[in-house]
Amino acid sequence: METPVNSQDTWLYSGVKLTIHNTIIPDDKLKPTPSExxxxxxxxxxxxxxxxxxxxxxxGILLKLPQVAMASAQNLYQRFFYSKSFVRHFYEHYSMACIYLAAKIEESPRRLRDVINVFHHMRQFRENK
Structure with missing residues (x-):
């Protein structure tokens, strides 16, 4: 565990100052969103x-991931689209990226190939309905 850089319990990781105050998205970033x-x-x-x-x-269900990994992926997805626009970024690609990253973060990694195959299967299933 890294030691605090000062006495206010803040840590410096690669130039990013982490505190309890910057873990939540501020209200001014929520409205208007980049998509709006x-x-x-x-x-x-x-x-x-x-x-x-x-x-x-x-x-996540098809990949047999724990619920905490799916929740982390959804959190990553929402946070990403509060800083980037749906107009410029295809939602399905970022859903795929978020589930892959969250699986790694939550120590339940899945092969990238498996993630791609699952999303391909889901797309085919949706289009054939």
């Missing part, structure tokens, strides 16, 4: 947020 700034309808943005989380949940 790109003129995306708020209802469509909400649908894409929900769809991305559903993809993460479904893929």
């Amino acid at each position: 700034q790109d003129n995306l309808d708020p209802e469509i943005e909400m649908d894409l947020r929900i769809l991305g989380c559903e993809l993460i949940q479904e893929s």
Whole structure:
């Protein structure tokens, strides 16, 4: 464990100052979102947020990941899209990336090939419904 750089219990990791105060997204970053700034309808943005989380949940089940890994992936997904726009970034690619990263973070790693295969299977299943 690293030692604090000062007496206020803050740690310095690669130039990023970590404290309890910067772990939560500030209100001024929540509205307007980057997608709203790109003129995306708020209802469509909400649908894409929900769809991305559903993809993460479904893929996590197929990959037999623990629920904590799926929740971490959904958290990563939501945080990413509060800083980037759905207009410029395809939600499915980032759902895939988030589940892969969260599995590694939560020490339940899956091969990238397995993640790609699961998302490919889910896409084929959705298109054939």
